[in-house]
Amino acid sequence: MNRMAMLAALALLAGCVPKKVNEQPIMENDQVVPDASATVAAASAEAERRRAEAGASRDALRAEALASCAPAICDAVVRGEVALGMNEVQVLAATGSTEDAWSIRRSGASLVMVPMDPRVVPEDVVGNLAMVQLTDDRVSRYGYAEAQGVRLVNEPFDATAEGRAQAVADQLMREGDELAARGEFDAALNRYDRVSILNPSDPMVDFKIARVLDTALRPYEALIQYQLFLHRLEIEKIEARGEAAAQLAEAIALAQQRIVILERQAR
Amino acid sequence: MKRLHRFGPWAGALVLLVLGAAGCSNQQVSRIDPGTVTDLSGRWNDTDSRLVANALIEQSLLGPWLDRYATGHGGDAPTVIVGDFRNRSQEHIPVQTFVNDLESAYINSGAVTVVASGKEREDIRGEREDQQEFARADTRAALGQELGANYILQGELSSIADEEETMRFGATRKEKIVFYQVDARLVDLESNAVVWAGQHKIKKYIERKPFGL
Numbered sequence: 001m002n003r004m005a006m007l008a009a010l011a012l013l014a015g016c017v018p019k020k021v022n023e024q025p026i027m028e029n030d031q032v033v034p035d036a037s038a039t040v041a042a043a044s045a046e047a048e049r050r051r052a053e054a055g056a057s058r059d060a061l062r063a064e065a066l067a068s069c070a071p072a073i074c075d076a077v078v079r080g081e082v083a084l085g086m087n088e089v090q091v092l093a094a095t096g097s098t099e100d101a102w103s104i105r106r107s108g109a110s111l112v113m114v115p116m117d118p119r120v121v122p123e124d125v126v127g128n129l130a131m132v133q134l135t136d137d138r139v140s141r142y143g144y145a146e147a148q149g150v151r152l153v154n155e156p157f158d159a160t161a162e163g164r165a166q167a168v169a170d171q172l173m174r175e176g177d178e179l180a181a182r183g184e185f186d187a188a189l190n191r192y193d194r195v196s197i198l199n200p201s202d203p204m205v206d207f208k209i210a211r212v213l214d215t216a217l218r219p220y221e222a223l224i225q226y227q228l229f230l231h232r233l234e235i236e237k238i239e240a241r242g243e244a245a246a247q248l249a250e251a252i253a254l255a256q257q258r259i260v261i262l263e264r265q266a267r
Numbered sequence: 268m269k270r271l272h273r274f275g276p277w278a279g280a281l282v283l284l285v286l287g288a289a290g291c292s293n294q295q296v297s298r299i300d301p302g303t304v305t306d307l308s309g310r311w312n313d314t315d316s317r318l319v320a321n322a323l324i325e326q327s328l329l330g331p332w333l334d335r336y337a338t339g340h341g342g343d344a345p346t347v348i349v350g351d352f353r354n355r356s357q358e359h360i361p362v363q364t365f366v367n368d369l370e371s372a373y374i375n376s377g378a379v380t381v382v383a384s385g386k387e388r389e390d391i392r393g394e395r396e397d398q399q400e401f402a403r404a405d406t407r408a409a410l411g412q413e414l415g416a417n418y419i420l421q422g423e424l425s426s427i428a429d430e431e432e433t434m435r436f437g438a439t440r441k442e443k444i445v446f447y448q449v450d451a452r453l454v455d456l457e458s459n460a461v462v463w464a465g466q467h468k469i470k471k472y473i474e475r476k477p478f479g480l
Contacts, residue, residue, distance in 0.1 A: 020431065020442050021442065021444065021472050023472065025472075027304055027314075028304065029304050029305060029306055030303060030304060030305075031303070031304045032300060032302045032303055032304070033302050033303075033304060033314055033317050033318060033321070034302060034321075035302060035317070035321070036320065036321045036324040036325065036368070036372055039321070039324050039325045039328055039329065039372070040324065040328065040372045040375050040376045041376075042328075042329070043328035043329065043333075043372075043376040043378045044375065044376040044377050044378065046378065047333070047344060047376060047377045047378035048377065050334070050337050050342050051337075051342045051343075051344070051377075052342075053342065054337065054341050054342020054343075055341075055342055057341075057342075058341045058342065096340065096341045096343070097339065097340065097341050098338075098341055098342075100338045101338055101339045101340070101341070115339065116338070116339070117335055117338070117339060119335065119455070119458075119460055119462065120335050120336055120338065120339030120340070121339065122339055122340070128457075
């Protein structure tokens with residue numbers, strides 16, 4: 001009997017090991033955790049209010065924008081594309097935005113619109129707009145934020161597919177030149193290759209590709225590119241564009257010289 | 268019979284004990300409120316999932332990112348795709364429960380447009396392509412009308428555990444702390460900018476006393 005009592009006492013003692021953590025629980029069994037329906041309902045009401053307000057404002061802007069516009073401008077508004085010659089309301093209608101989305105600064109006859117928040121940039125069908133400049137209440141210049149930097153539209157040609165390709169090609173060419181100067185030849189070749197797709201008629205691209213290949217010790221490919229460069233120039237001469245070719249005199253001389261050297265090395 | 272009679276009172280007690288023990292092992296199933304806290308083992312359970320879902324829903328639906336997007340886009344709702352939620356804890360945790368709660372809240376609130384992700388998209392495209400060949404012309408779902416997402420929702424669940432056993436007079440007391448942290452992020456698909464980050468932490472203290480004391 002005594003042994004039993006001793007065992008029981010030991011067990012009780014063992015159970016009385018002090019707790020290491022004495023924090024009070026913040027939630028216990030049988031409590032109920034409500035679901036998030038109240039939060040969802042509040043968010044839903046707020047979204048509805050926002051949509052209704054912005055929708056009404058957008059509809060009003062669109063009606064005003066289309067009320068008295070030239071056919072080309074009306075087409076651009078309907079397409080959702082900013083165009084030269086639009087007024088401020090037409091820009092808002094074309095971008096489907098309201099004044100809240102823009103920081104608008106006026107200075108004399110000039111007005112500049114830039115995105116209010118750089119994280120949420122207003123856009124048209126072409127891309128994200130970096131700025132829109134209006135002179136005498138008409139769009140005189142606007143720019144898109146693109147991968148290679150801001151692309152400006154100053155004249156109608158810039159807004160066409162060809163104009164855009166030309167602008168992107170120029171930006172890629174600059175990027176390729178910088179990469180080549182840093183000795184990153186593969187990356188430079190990547191940019192020049194992209195330029196040659198966008199602007200296949202520019203012989204300078206072939207010359208730059210040849211120079212990079214030559215510097216990167218890829219003689220066979222360089223030789224072909226130098227020859228292609230001269231071949232293109234010949235075609236250009238036939239097309240009576242001698243002036244352009246004359247400007248490339250130095251490049252031509254260098255290409256011819258390198259062809260001779262590379263051909264000798266190949267033998 | 269005589270022998271049985273001799274153990275009469277003891278046999279009766281034994282039979283009662285066996286019956287009582289058998290009665291204790293009877294299985295009982297009852298439906299209970301899914302919102303009720305029912306912690307049994309201390310491992311991740313439905314209550315944790317619900318707490319995480321509630322916190323993330325509140326943080327994301329009432330966060331400033333929605334207002335910012337709507338302001339920049341004439342009141343439009345942003346389009347979100349639900350990406351990967353990784354379980355980096357030491358437990359097997361079905362993260363899809365709270366991710367689905369979050370997705371449902373987005374859809375039902377109307378504040379966010381959710382587009383189908385990954386495998387779902389492939390299935391839907393397969394069905395749409397099937398329609399182009401076999402469905403009546405005026406009932407075909409048009410191609411090239413998918414919504415591109417503005418943001419992707421990603422996240423991860425991590426856990427840290429700390430435990431100790433205390434021995435006294437041959438009896439062991441176990442104490443364990445488990446800490447769970449769920450992080451969720453909405454990332455701009457164009458710029459990689461994180462437009463919203465939500466977080467919920469759960470800390471549990473699990474105590475196993477010896478002899479049920």
